[in-house]
Amino acid sequence: MKKSVVKSILAVALGFGLAAPSLAADTIKLGVAGAHSGDLASYGLPSVNAAKLVVEQVNANGGIDGKMVELLVEDDVCKPEVATNTATKLVSDGVHVVLGHICSGATKAALPIYNNAGVVVMSPSATNPDLTQSGDYPNFYRTIASDDAQARTEVDFALNVLGLKKIAVIHDKGDYGKGLAEFAKMFLDKSGKAEVTLFEGVTPGAVDYSAVVQKIKRSGAEAVIFGGYHPEASKIITQMRKKRMDTIFISDDGVKDDTFIKVAGKYAEGVYATGPKDTSSNPLSKKAVEDHKAKFGSDPGAFYENAYAAALALLNAVDKADSTDMEAVRNALQNNDVDTPVGSIRFDQIGDAVGVGFAMYQVKDGQYVEVK
Amino acid sequence: MEYFTELFFSGLTRGSIYALIALGYTMVYGIIGLINFAHGEIYMIGAFTSFVVATVLSIYGFPLLSIVLLAGLAAAVWSASYGYTVEKIAYRPLRHAPRLSALISAIGMSIFLQNYVLLAQSSEFQPFPELIPDFDFMEPFAHVVGSSDLVILLTTALVMVGLTMLIKFSRIGKAMRATSQDRTMAMLVGIDVNKVISVTFIIGSALAAIGGMLIASHIGQINFFIGFIAGIKAFTAAVLGGIGSIPGAVLGGFVLGLTESFATGYVSSDYEDVFAFTLLVLILIFKPAGLLGREAAEKV
Numbered sequence: 001m002k003k004s005v006v007k008s009i010l011a012v013a014l015g016f017g018l019a020a021p022s023l024a025a026d027t028i029k030l031g032v033a034g035a036h037s038g039d040l041a042s043y044g045l046p047s048v049n050a051a052k053l054v055v056e057q058v059n060a061n062g063g064i065d066g067k068m069v070e071l072l073v074e075d076d077v078c079k080p081e082v083a084t085n086t087a088t089k090l091v092s093d094g095v096h097v098v099l100g101h102i103c104s105g106a107t108k109a110a111l112p113i114y115n116n117a118g119v120v121v122m123s124p125s126a127t128n129p130d131l132t133q134s135g136d137y138p139n140f141y142r143t144i145a146s147d148d149a150q151a152r153t154e155v156d157f158a159l160n161v162l163g164l165k166k167i168a169v170i171h172d173k174g175d176y177g178k179g180l181a182e183f184a185k186m187f188l189d190k191s192g193k194a195e196v197t198l199f200e201g202v203t204p205g206a207v208d209y210s211a212v213v214q215k216i217k218r219s220g221a222e223a224v225i226f227g228g229y230h231p232e233a234s235k236i237i238t239q240m241r242k243k244r245m246d247t248i249f250i251s252d253d254g255v256k257d258d259t260f261i262k263v264a265g266k267y268a269e270g271v272y273a274t275g276p277k278d279t280s281s282n283p284l285s286k287k288a289v290e291d292h293k294a295k296f297g298s299d300p301g302a303f304y305e306n307a308y309a310a311a312l313a314l315l316n317a318v319d320k321a322d323s324t325d326m327e328a329v330r331n332a333l334q335n336n337d338v339d340t341p342v343g344s345i346r347f348d349q350i351g352d353a354v355g356v357g358f359a360m361y362q363v364k365d366g367q368y369v370e371v372k
Numbered sequence: 373m374e375y376f377t378e379l380f381f382s383g384l385t386r387g388s389i390y391a392l393i394a395l396g397y398t399m400v401y402g403i404i405g406l407i408n409f410a411h412g413e414i415y416m417i418g419a420f421t422s423f424v425v426a427t428v429l430s431i432y433g434f435p436l437l438s439i440v441l442l443a444g445l446a447a448a449v450w451s452a453s454y455g456y457t458v459e460k461i462a463y464r465p466l467r468h469a470p471r472l473s474a475l476i477s478a479i480g481m482s483i484f485l486q487n488y489v490l491l492a493q494s495s496e497f498q499p500f501p502e503l504i505p506d507f508d509f510m511e512p513f514a515h516v517v518g519s520s521d522l523v524i525l526l527t528t529a530l531v532m533v534g535l536t537m538l539i540k541f542s543r544i545g546k547a548m549r550a551t552s553q554d555r556t557m558a559m560l561v562g563i564d565v566n567k568v569i570s571v572t573f574i575i576g577s578a579l580a581a582i583g584g585m586l587i588a589s590h591i592g593q594i595n596f597f598i599g600f601i602a603g604i605k606a607f608t609a610a611v612l613g614g615i616g617s618i619p620g621a622v623l624g625g626f627v628l629g630l631t632e633s634f635a636t637g638y639v640s641s642d643y644e645d646v647f648a649f650t651l652l653v654l655i656l657i658f659k660p661a662g663l664l665g666r667e668a669a670e671k672v
Contacts, residue, residue, distance in 0.1 A: 173642065201642045205601040207389055207587050210382035210521075211636035211644075217515075218375050231497050231593065238592045242506075244515045263499040263593045 027070040028063070028318055030055060030311070031095035031119075033086050033110065034102030035078035044102045046300050047124050047307030048073055051099050053291050054311035064319045076101055080109035087113040095119055096324035097314045099307060104128035111137045118326040120333070122314050124306035129183075132350040139326060141333060141347050143309040143340070145276075145357030150252050151183030153274045153358040154225055158250055159193050161360075161371075166197050168221035168247075170212070170236070172228030173201035180252055181227035197221045204232055213239045216247065223248035230260035234268070241267040248272070253358070261366055273368065274358040277343065279305065285341035309340030309356075313347075374516060379637040380630070381517040385590070387629025388528035392583030393606030394613070394621035395535065396455075396576030402552045402616035403572050405471065409478040410458050411580060412603015413485035414451050418581025419500070419588040419598065420489060422447035426501050440503050447585050448578035454485075455577025456570055464566070482603075489596040496595065503589040520590045527586060531579060532622055539618065544571055552616070605648075612652055614665020623663055627651070 032051045034044035055069045063069060074090055076083040083106035090098060091113060098114060098121045101107040107126040114121050115138065122141040123131075129146045131137055158164045167188060171181035178201060188196050197219035202212050213236060216224055224240075224247055226233055233255040240247055249271045256275035261268045279285050288308045292300040314329075316338045321328035333347045345353045361368040393415050400408045422443040429439045462481045466474045504520040539545035550558040551568045559565050587602070588594045605628065613624025628648055635647035655663065 200640055203641070203644055205597070206644070207598075207602055207605070208382065208386045208591065210385065210518075211379055211633040212641045214375065214378040214382060215637055215641070231595075234497070234593060235591050242514070242518050242520075259496060263497050265499055265592070267592075 027068050028097075028315070028324065029070050029072055029093070029095045030314065031072045031074065031090040031093075031098040031100070033074045033076055033083070033090060033098055033100035034106075034125075036073065036075040038077040040078040040103065043125060043302050044075075044078070044100075046302055046304035047099060047102065047310075049292060049296055049300065050124075050288070050304050050307035051311045053288070053295060054308060054315065058315055064315060065322060069315060076103075076106045076110070078103040078106050080105045083107070083110040084113060086110065090114075091117040091119065097318060097329065098122070099124070099310050099314060101126065102303070104131065107131060107140070108137075111140055115139045120314070120317075120326055120329045122310040124310045125303040132352045135350065137351070138330070141310075141313075141351040141353070143306040143313065143342060143345065143353050143356060144303065146352060147179065148183040148187075149352075149357045150274045151180050151227075152187055153360060154250050154252065154272075155184055155187040155191065157272065157274075157360045157371075158223055158225065158248075159188075159191055162223065162248065164222045164248070165194050166219075166221050166223075167194050168198035168216045168219050168224045169196055169200075170198070170216070170224055170226050170228075171201050172204050172232050174204070174228060176254060177226075177228030177252075179227070181225070184225045184227065202228075202232060202236070204228070208239075209236050210239050210243070212236070213243055213245070216240070217243065217245055221247060223250055226251040226255070228252075229254040230257050230263065233271075234260055234264035237264050237271060238267045256361055256368055258368075261363055261368070268363045268366070271363045272371070273361050273363075275361050275368070277357065277359045278370075279342050282341060282343060284339055288341045305341040306356075309342045309345065309353075312340050313338050313345065313353075375637065378516050379633045381521055382637075383630035383633030384626065385521040385524050385629070386632060387609075387626035388524050389583050389587045389602070389625075390606045390609040390628055391622045391625025392528055392531065392586075393580050393602060394610040394625050395531075395618065396580045397607050397610040398613070398615050398618060398621040399548075399572050399576045401610070402618075403548065404463070404467070404555075404569060406463060406474050407478065407607070407615075408458075408463075408573075408576075409475070409603070409607075410462070410481035410485055411576065412599035412601075412606070413482050413489075414455050414458070414577045414599070415580035415584040415602055415606075416489065416594070416596065416599030417454055417485065417584075418447040418451040418577075419584030419594045420493065421450040421581065422503075422585035423498060423500055423588065423594055426503060430501055436503070436505060443503065444582055444585055447581040451577045451581030451584070452574040455573040455580075458485075459570060459573040464569075482600075486596055486599070493596060497593045498595065500588040500592050500594050502592065503585070520586075524586045524590060527582065531582065535575070535579070535618065538575075544568070548572060608648065608652055612655055612662055614662025617662070617664045617666070620662055620664035627663070 032048050035041050036044045055071055059068050074086045076086040087110035102125050104126040107123050120139050124143050127147045129148045169181050169185045171177040185196050188194050233251050237249050251273045253275045256273035317329045317332035320336050321332035337344050337346045343355050345355045348354050360371040362371050396411045425446040426439050426443040462477045504523045507519045510519045547563045547568045609624035609628045610621045613620030631651050632644050632648050636644050
């Protein structure tokens with residue numbers, strides 16, 4: 001009942017939309033920018049395929065408000081200096097919305113050019129936190145969680161769900177682990193709700209972690225947030241439990257791996273780890289993958305589903321906004337849910353997709369189970 | 373004070389393992405003047421052998437004590453045969469070649485063995501069965517020092533005493549000392565030098581294998597790469613104590629283990645290796661032959 005009301009309102013809105021003069025162009029030009037050649041091409045090409053499939057589908061259904069969607073594909077080789085040319089080219093070709101870029105650096109370089117031209121950009125893969133959080137890029141959106149999203153999930157969980165006050169942050173000194181740990185520490189410090197009792201790196205591969213485990217104990221931490229991979233995590237958790245410490249252990253998707261459970265065995269029980277939300281059972285995701293196999297005869301590559309989602313979200317927003325004007329499209333992105341392969345998403349003020357990202361899992365009876 | 377004790381025991385455990393592996397380095401160096409870089413891999417192979425044996429035996433439901441003994445024995449024998457073979461095919465033909473050739477051969481052997489285990493097993497970490505149970509009498513102290521730490525310490529002590537006795541009082545020990553002093557002269561007085569060298573490799577490898585089994589059981593996991601880092605650390609311990617000297621290797625192991633443990637505990641684990649290697653540099657500057665090493669007189 002309610003649904004049909006919404007539908008009829010939408011239909012009316014669409015009707016008005018058709019009459020609106022703001023859609024002056026003959027076609028809606030969707031730009032696809034990213035690495036389509038060079039050593040990072042494997043990250044960029046799946047987004048081209050995703051865009052092709054989405055556009056084909058939209059055009060087969062009569063386009064957007066009667067206008068066909070036209071694809072403009074430009075290569076930026078993932079290089080910031082090339083990306084500015086790519087952006088200029090797309091803008092001078094009259095692009096309306098852009099799917100891309102792929103790499104954070106190239107995206108950053110290109111964004112001001114699109115912003116000046118009033119073009120909304122949505123990346124399937126640029127994860128640099130600054131892109132949304134700095135507020136410098138009002139025209140930027142993305143369908144992937146930012147680099148710090150995992151740390152944020154971990155910290156939110158520790159503070160709000162577990163209500164912890166004292167937390168030790170440990171990492172493996174690697175780019176991934178240390179980066180995550182630094183974000184976690186930053187969020188903890190900012191929150192003011194908990195104290196970081198210890199912030200340290202351990203040496204991967206060391207024969208013994210008992211000294212650092214003692215240190216965790218002495219710091220009085222109720223929980224450890226560990227940034228790193230499962231070999232170190234399983235050693236640390238094993239030695240903590242052997243020292244009769246029941247400190248809570250929270251980690252990342254480097255640990256959300258069955259090998260961790262296999263190696264740490266009974267000591268893995270109760271460990272928390274964040275991991276990407278599981279979208280494989282989403283019917284849209286299945287369909288997107290099957291369409292790709294049917295059309296291109298291969299499995300889709302990296303960020304394919306995120307790109308597919310971005311293309312859908314952009315075209316849906318243009319449809320809802322009945323305009324390609326930047327403010328109108330931004331409003332539409334922020335106020336409408338759209339069903340995509342990565343779930344039903346909308347965007348927040350700063351441009352991150354709500355509903356995309358990480359969930360918390362816990363080891364129960366030798367298996368990772370999502371914590372609801 | 374309790375914190376200090378905890379760190380002390382943690383350092384001793386580490387140190388014992390370093391010492392067990394360092395013995396192999398130092399014995400071989402003492403006798404043929406070769407740094408056997410494949411020694412870390414022998415340690416890793418020992419850990420894997422005990423892993424396979426212990427896993428199979430536990431499937432058949434053997435009691436834990438017999439599993440430990442059999443797995444240890446199998447690891448020692450198997451690693452010893454590897455050590456023997458490595459010496460025979462990689463070092464013996466180069467006995468009279470320049471030292472550098474043997475060194476390169478040792479590094480090659482190390483890479484070969486690593487990749488061989490990588491292919492034969494897998495690159496994944498394997499869960500190592502807990503061979504050392506939690507003793508009931510240790511329960512009140514479990515938060516300070518674990519049962520496995522205790523077993524590691526005791527085993528190391530036993531092995532040290534045994535090895536010292538062997539070298540001091542047995543015929544083969546005497547032959548080893550003679551060979552290490554002067555190989556040509558030892559040959560002249562009728563010592564079978566090749567046999568002595570083989571025995572040295574066999575003993576060193578067996579000790580490393582026991583170390584491998586203990587530490588794998590202590591940390592609960594193994595993969596093909598564990599020998600590399602442990603080997604480097606043990607080699608450092610051997611140099612620290614004075615390479616070629618058996619008590620030196622033990623002392624070096626403990627000094628290194630304790631330094632790392634206290635550096636982690638009182639400063640930061642970020643700088644664990646920095647402290648360990650700074651110590652090494654300092655000792656080599658002020659005592660170039662290591663803590664217990666003899667200054668070799670330059671022969672003119």
